[in-house]
Amino acid sequence: MDALERLQSILQTKTISYAERERIDFSEYEKFISLIKQYYPLFHEKAVVERVGMYSLLYVIKGTTDLNPIGWMGHYDVVPVNPEGWNHEPFGAEVYEDYVYARGALDMKGHVVAMLEAIESLLVEGKTFERDLYIMLGHNEETGSAMADSGAKAIKELLISRGITFECVLDEGGAFIDGKKLGVNGTVALIGVAEKGYLDVEIMARREGGHASTPPERSALFEVTQAAGLMESNKFKADFNPATRAMFEALVPAMDQPLKFLFKYKDIFKPILLNVMTKNPETAATVRTTAVMTMASGSKAPNVLAQDAKVNLNCRIVPGDSVEEVVSRIKRRIGSRFTVTPINGNNPTSVSSVESRCYTSIDKVIKEVYPDIKVVAPYLMIAATDSRIYHDQAEGVYRIQPFMSIKDDRPTIHADNERVAISSYYQGIQFFKALINALNGLI
Ligand SMILES: [Zn+2]
Structure with a gap:
């Protein structure tokens, strides 16, 4: 099985979030959890794994120093689909003309899978991390942020009780966009800083x-x-x-x-x-x-x-x-x-610094992995992500987008025919490898 097949298989799990909790099919969540365990064995061997709030997942890989850890967030629930609008089976993860079509391809199981592929591959290469690496995967971001059973909040509370403060926390958000609107002739990579x-x-x-x-x-x-x-x-x-x-x-x-x-x-x-x-x-x-x-x-x-x-x-x-x-x-x-x-x-979040080690590393890695980018810039997110809760528990919180094809496919998020370009997916894995390397000081 290769990285693309693993992505397809994971996208086929119907981890759909509904506001009415009784409508949720948690056996699909269990399927997701057991698939990633099967596909990323070294990661699961090296990390301490905890289930928080039933289905949210916290992984910690110990680093070699006691420097502040790096937190990588994600969520594996997706919004419901209206199959009538789709030209592909919404959970079929069909490959068609160099794209994978599935709910969650961009928001954000595709992102989560690329991240896990990167970590597994670094571990296979025998790398160890300088800083502790926290992977925090929420199970109800799409409906849960304001609710009492928010998985992301439960993880945060657990980490507060353990006295964890992050060097930085990374999450979804951010974008690759055509710079025209901003007066830039070329592609702009935006990093969400607030x-x-x-x-x-x-x-x-x-x-x-x-x-x-x-x-x-x-x-x-x-x-x-x-x-x-x-x-x-x-x-x-x-x-x-x-x-x-x-x-x-x-x-x-x-x-x-x-x-x-x-x-x-x-x-x-x-x-x-x-x-x-x-x-x-x-x-x-x-x-x-x-x-x-x-x-x-x-x-x-x-x-x-x-x-x-x-x-x-x-x-x-x-x-x-x-x-x-x-x-x-x-x-x-x-x-x-x-x-x-x-x-x-x-309240609005604080604005994370663009002079921090984390931001400058993200900036550098984006320019390395995506040489065609004209400029990297911080920006204010209009939409909310779960990472907002970490602004008081991390030196910086940054929202990044690993897939270049989002430039054209942003409108498919939460809509019909959500898709990710296969080449973007592979490039995303490279991006995460380089970024983990830069942030965690791989040895
Ligand atoms: Zn999302």
Whole structure:
């Protein structure tokens, strides 16, 4: 069996995460666990293996020194599929025209398998590690991060109880992208160094109910959506934050004119640059806290006025801003006629340094393994990963993407026909080997 066949076989396990826990088929999770045990025997022999929260996996390979360890995260659950949209069996892992098609090919069993292939192959070569190597594989990232049974959180708590602090933690995220949008003629490798915060806020108006045939001047539902609409239409102030600053500083040398000039003096040209960036939703989200209405509820019947009308405002918070600030800004802006309740929220992460040994190693290894990359840059992740929980337990947390083909195939993540190019998969294994080598100081 070769590395490609092992990937296909592992992608065939239906480790599907559902929010309704009773729908999950855990025998598929067991299948995944026993397959990796079978395919990576030396890894399983050298590592101490623990199951945490039933199905999450923690592997520790002892290093030769007591320097701070390196943590590699991953998750092996995947989101459900809608088979109608697929041209290939979603869990068939069929090879077609140099691609492997399967749910999880990119997010992120493909990534996990490439990592395990790299470790196994280093161990076969007889390498030992300078630092302890922690492999942390969650089983419910897709639905579990906010839930009580989050495998990633259970592992973190276990490590806190053991007093473990990491030199750095690595996880999914990051990207290879066409640099055009960023003013770079060529491929850009982005390393996630921070994540935005997350917050749901419930805005409620309590008014007198009654029959809809004799409506008041303004109904509760009207008032509450108007208040929430005020938050949606009056955007929060845009500004550069430490993560976007670091990104532009890395990109400037590779940019073409006239952007190169504008971003070199980004503080002088800030009003113009922010004006352009806020025109596009993707770039706007990197420079300001956003708020958008996602759910609304009124009365239970079509002819009854709502007594309690509610709107959920989903907010994503940039570094430098906070949950507390956002809640108090909402209260100030919409006034006291409404009840404002934060439902759940977490602050943006800290911004990991681009001067750390870990970041500079990642940067160097990417340029070695992918010589066609024009530039490597840090960036602010808009989406959340489980690695956010390690910002207080590691000197740096970095999100990397090992597969070049994601440049074209990003839209297949959580969607139909998810796939990874076979050549990218093999290159990904090389990338992880080189990176483990650089970070763990292989001897
Ligand atoms: Zn993922």
